[in-house]
Amino acid sequence: MEQIFLNVLNVVLPVLICAGIGYVLAITRAPFDNTVVGGIVSRVGYPTLIISHLSTTNIAVSTFVDVMTAAALAIAGFGILGLVALRAMQLPVRAFLTPLMHGNVGNIGLPITLLALGDAGMAYTMAFVVVVLISIFTVGMWIPAGAFSAKKLVTSPTIYAVAISLGLMATGYSLPAPVAKSFDILGGLSIPLMLLTLGHTLAGLRVQSLGRSVVLTMLHLGMAVLIASVLVWTFGFTGAERGAVILCCLMPSSVATYLFIDQHMPEYGPDVAGFILVSTLVTILVLPLALSYWI
Secondary structure, eight states: OOOHHHHHEEEEEEHHHHHHHHHHHHTTTOOOOOOHHHHHHHIIHHHHHHHHTTTTOOOHHHHHHHHHHHHHHHHHHHHHHHHHHHHHHTHHHHHHHHHHHHBBBIIHHHHHHHHHHHHHHHHHHHHHHHHHHHHHTHHHHHHHHOOOOOOOHHHHHHHHHHHHHHHHHHOOOEEEHHHHHHHHHHHHHHHHHHHHHHHHHHHHHHOHHHHHHHHHHHHHHHHHHHHHHHHHHHTTHHHHHHHHHHHHOOOBTTTTTHHHHHHHHHHGHHHHHHHHHHHHHHHHHHHHHHHHOOO
């Protein structure tokens, strides 16, 4: 038992340390522009990471697509259950549904699955990340804004990176060596930058209405366990893809969703910030249990 928790600690601690450095940068007021770093990660880091990693990892295209499908169903599941719960709790749907639907699979999910499940686990997590990112910057923006726009969808570099990756995986072709090496270097920036950004952003969140934050966190965790169990059973996932789906479902609420709420419904910004912060802290306790007894 002790050895299991030591192994889990070796997986979780590097993530916490990197995020902690970002937190320290924030509280010491060191120069760090979240917007610039986020733009680099979303426009350069994610696409190159996806292409460089998927094109060199030996995974089945059909299973990768299955995980993408499972991710879409997971978001839909969180959306439906979240909508029902928010109506029952008489909380505004536009303010809380987006953070309930979207987990922080990029900042936390990618490094955790890489350390816990290896390259294959990270590759399947990328399938989840792609779907969640597309959803965050489309549906996740539309709900609090109360407006629809397809521009973000068709201009997302991530979509084209996935298309290129699937083409390379299906045909067995590889990128020219200089391009592959360049993408490998640029993609390698993503995870450390994401973790630094996570810590830096969390340092700026201010908790308001702690009780509501705890209730929403427990609600999100309960939905995550249910949805992950149903998806793993439905698709018959095993091995790395099973672990990746479970971990992705258990991820805390995405920090990115706070920005949309703060922009369109600022009166609920502190409540959403509290939910994100509490759910992130609870994940630190949940991940060791999941890695020890469920995966």
